[in-house]
Amino acid sequence: MRSTGIDRRQLLLGTGAGLAALAARGPTAFAGDMLALDAQDPLFAAARREADGTHSVVVTGLDGMTRARVPLPDRGHDVAVCPGTGRCLVFARRPGTFAVLFDPLGRSAPVTVTAVPGRHFYGHGAFSPDGRLVFATENDFETSRGVIGVYDLSGETPVRVGEYWSGGIGPHDILPLPDGKTLVVANGGIETHPDRDREKLNIATMRPNIALIDRPSGSILATIEAPAHLHRLSLRHMATGTAGKVWIGGQYEGPRDDAPPLIASLDIASGRLAMHDVPDDLAGRLANYVGSVTLSRDGEVVAASCPRAGKVLYFKAADGSFLAAQNRVDACGLAPLDQGAFLISDGQGGLSDSADPAGAPALLAATPGVAWDNHLVALGPA
Template sequence: MATIVSRRTTIGLLAAWAILPTRIAKARTGQLFYLNAYGNKAGFGVAGFDAAGRIRYSLALPGRGHSFARSRDIAVAFSRRPGDYAVVFAAQDGKERHRIAAAEDRSFCGHGAFTADGRLMFATEVVGSTGEGVLGIYDATLGFRRIGEYPTHGLDPHEIRLMPDGRTLAVANGGILMLADMPRLKLNIPDMDPSLVYLDAATGRLIRQVRPAQDLRQLSIRHIAIDRRGRVAIAMQYEGPETDAVPLVAWHGGPEDRDGLRFLPMPPEQRAGLRQYCGSAAMAGAGRLLAVTSPRGNRMLLWDMEAGRYLAAAEMPDICGVAAQADGAGFIVSNGLGRIAACSDGAVLTALNDAGGQRWDNHMMAVSV
């Protein structure tokens, strides 16, 4: 699949790199809100709540939401794959700004990321007729018009992050073949091809592609988080037998790292307790602490990335949403039963709010406004 993006866009991206550090610093000041998609008896939406778990606003969505992209005072909520919409809204009050429809023969995969200057947004998408992964490119200065796409060099792209260098995109290719006429049917489980890819944000050039070993090809690479060294933590879902003792959490050193995945240690009972499924990943402690949640396993696991050491586990039914606390000491988490809690001092969970009939969806994002 050809890379499609205009020369003018490429020149504009390259010109922006020189001023990114200042703009990034400004975007990280202000009041911190947390975003989480939800479902309830009335339908679907996204809520913004504060560090105490108090809901400040909600915005109705046309269907089930998944995760978000953010830039300064705006955020974008993506529909669950195969998704047909994305909604742009003000992060401070939840007012809708734009609604983006999926392009022809494309569907959203639930995640996106902005360039550091906020001008362009990349959304993970899949080509419905072939199952190939692409990044849709949207210009925020033109009302989020879709101006092109990059191939992700894999199937089933899911989470995407902008690396700390401000120039490189990290993309998790889940490696599962699904087509538009059979949207939830997994067609290639014996021959999956998951990978972590690094792409040049300005040109779409493939910088590096990292795959699990062949005997671990059924580890679907789905969620990523970046530590303070610029290493990428990877949370996976295993599509093989539930009795297989496979590693589920790994890290890679970034686009210059020529080695493969390194798996993080965890006690055997905790690995088994994840039930082959990691639902979300986040960093706290200035990028030192890694949290990985498992709604199927009803638990969250913590690691010290500096030491490469497993720390502890916290249990909570149907836990999945996770984001760093404002002070960086721990995490805010949510679950499918409507609960919001704080996790600090090891793995102690402190309840903040219980929204009753609100079913919090998979991902939480912290936004500074």
């Protein structure tokens, strides 16, 4: 594998250029903290716990400095980014009932989206191509039914305009496919109820799957289940590329001394779900938990974080073969950088550059007292 060392000056000139037009407009209104935005500054968004114990969603640069901060009422999880407008929606961690819509450049005030009674969010969502609608994974907890809540964000006040079945129980991640018409949903298969906090109620009978949904109609196009012997592998986080594959990270709910494969790929055309192994000496040291999955900008490398084991794994996207592993304590958030590298966030306030996956991540910045949450997203041009 080629070296992925990065000239940071070129990264700043290249990756950040797409935001130049947005930054030039300047902030108009923002609830929270806003610092001056550099047009040459690549930006990233993530939820985090602050040093005083409060929670926020933060826009940051490679230097770890806060460019913008929006307070949250409780712990956040993932941030969905609208490809057309650049607006972001951060979701509460399960079983939270809030999401906050914000502009990372502060051109409008944040707006809170609230789940309807009988539903809670699972921490993820996806925008429609035009940015008018957002599709959120939710729990219909009285019937243990996964649903996709549909919200219209085009007006001053968000409106929930409907919902449809997710194709399973415990929908977690949701992403649009490149065709612009299909949503892919990772139904983790775990039954929960907010009255039981985060307790898992159906481990013995789990049936996780990946569902393909027609976005305009809500019709289930296909569901692909994990192999029967892996029915306790909760399919949770995903990444999509342009090569017709969806990459999935799992969290295993079986015996601790089992060492199942934790990474899968779904070939959209054939509907085939393939499992991808790591070397034997690594398989038993991953705590059976993948926290985040993403693809490099060139689509050649898949990165998967194992925060409980303090590792980041790398796979070849062409065939799923294992490439390398790096050690970083409590590393979970992943976002692509240029030249095949990744930005890694961790629960100790650190941001690291994967640099050469055969070596150790290079610490770029650390903010004492804060903890980055599970996911990190790169902010692109609008």
